[in-house]
Amino acid sequence: MYAWKCVTWGDPRHLQLGRMPDPVCEAGQVEITVKACGVNFADLLLISGRYQLRPELPFIPGMEVAGWVTAVGPGVTVPRVGEHVAAYVKYGGYADKVVAPTAQVAVIPDSISSATAAAFPVSYGSAELALDRAHLSAGEVVVIGGAAGAVGSACIELAKQRGATVIACVGDDAKEQVARACGADEIVSSRSRALQQDLQAATADGVDVIIDPVGGSFFDESLRALRFGGRVVVLGFASGKIPSLRLNQLLIRQQSVIGASFGLTCIKDPARISDKWPELVAMLERGAIKPRISKTLPFTDLPRALNLLKERKLAGRAVLGG
Ligand SMILES: NC(=O)c1ccc[n+]([C@@H]2O[C@H](COP(=O)([O-])OP(=O)(O)OC[C@H]3O[C@@H](n4cnc5c(N)ncnc54)[C@H](OP(=O)(O)O)[C@@H]3O)[C@@H](O)[C@H]2O)c1
Known part of the structure; x- marks a missing residue:
């Protein structure tokens, strides 16, 4: 099969398109013939060797796909061959075929395009987990960092579904439009030098919850606007800076x-992930959540898509194929 290969740790220009052996579909897995791939921030970390996971070289990156089930491993009854699915895979997604454990596979109605489906599992799966971990509930105020990003925009939509008030932190006007379209109630600028004051101006009593996929100064500044008893969910460090914390403040x-x-x-x-798929897919089907696709590019344009992501030029997800 054809696939993008990471043959050396580095940046997107080092990726090579070529032939790789087909994956083997084992017990508890399905084989997916890939129609579209979501391009993820973590792909950049993975190919640079700075991710929590370091596969042996050469390997195929790509963690989010949509397509059709073309084989199932021993013991698998759901999903079935021929079904349209979206899946999270650790890596291996930028290829004609990939295998995934069934818990990481969501069956997607045929009425939803593969491009949309490919922008769904990681963003909404991660956003739902983050809001669950925060126990975000109706009437609470949540600040979302990187709010026009793929995960951030999913967090806005799911927080609104829970009845929360959302303050979205974004970097420019185009991203503000995206955050507003997702349902954000208030916008603050991630480029502001007074983020803490901006957040305090947007909420009288401090915020209840912070969802942080950015780290760095966003973490430091937003924490100062967190109320007594508030919760922060750490999702990632898109800023490249891992913050540290004085525990006396928490106490x-x-x-x-x-x-x-x-x-x-x-x-x-x-099961915590797979139990959520039916509810999230139902929301997708009735249009209550709408994965934001900032660009659809051909499969051959992976290095370009990753560079756009790196340069902070995308709002929502870039998708290859579909
Ligand atoms: N923990 C998990 O389960 C999980 C799952 C998925 C993703 N993640 C992590 O979550 C983060 C976001 O992922 P994503 O897919 O949503 O990425 P994304 O679509 O690229 O969005 C990231 C956002 O972070 C902000 N950002 C990017 N570079 C920055 C920088 N140098 N300084 C400050 N802000 C910056 C940008 O917002 P503005 O330009 O608008 O400020 C951007 O929109 C990544 O760190 C990823 O690894 C974690």
Whole structure:
């Protein structure tokens, strides 16, 4: 099969398009013939060797796909061959075929395009996990960092579904439009030098929850606007800076900092992920959530798509194929 290969640690220009052996579909897995791939921030980390996972070289990157089930491994009854699906895979997605454990596969109605489906599993799976870990409930105020990004925009939509008030932190006007279209109630600028004051101006009593896929100064500044007893969910470090924290602040303000990893939850607690697919797919089908696709590019344009992501030029997900 054809696939994008990572043959050396580095940036997107080092990726090579070529032939690789077909994957083997084992017990509990399905084989998916890939129609479209979501381009993820973590792909950049993975190919640079800075991700929590370091596959042996050469390997095929790509963690989010949509397509058709073309084979099932021993013991698999659902999904069935011929079904349209979206899946999270650790890596291997930028290829004609990939295999995925069934818990990481959502059956998608044929009425939804593969491009839309490919922008769905990681963003909404991660967003749902983050909001669950925060116990976000109706009437609460949540600040979302990187809010026009793929995960951030999914967090806005799912937080609105829970009845929360959303303050979205974004970097420019185009991203503000995306955050507003997702349902954000208030916007603050991630480029502001006074993020803490901007957040305090947007909420009288401090925010209840912070969802942080950015880290760096966003974490430091937004934490100062967190109310007594508030919760922060750490999702990632798109800024490239991992913040640190003085624990006395948590003690005196009785706050909680909570980690959330979609990928590791898929391994440690797969039912927590798979139990959510039917509800999330139903929302997708009735248009209550709408994956934001900022660009659709041909499969051969992976390095370009990753560079656009790196340069912070995308709002929502870039998708290859579809
Ligand atoms: N824990 C999990 O389970 C999980 C799952 C998926 C993703 N993630 C992580 O979540 C993060 C976001 O992923 P994504 O797919 O949503 O990426 P994305 O679509 O590229 O969005 C990331 C957002 O972060 C902001 N950002 C990017 N570079 C930045 C920089 N240098 N300084 C400050 N802000 C920057 C940008 O917002 P503005 O330009 O608008 O400020 C951008 O829209 C990544 O770190 C990813 O690894 C974690």
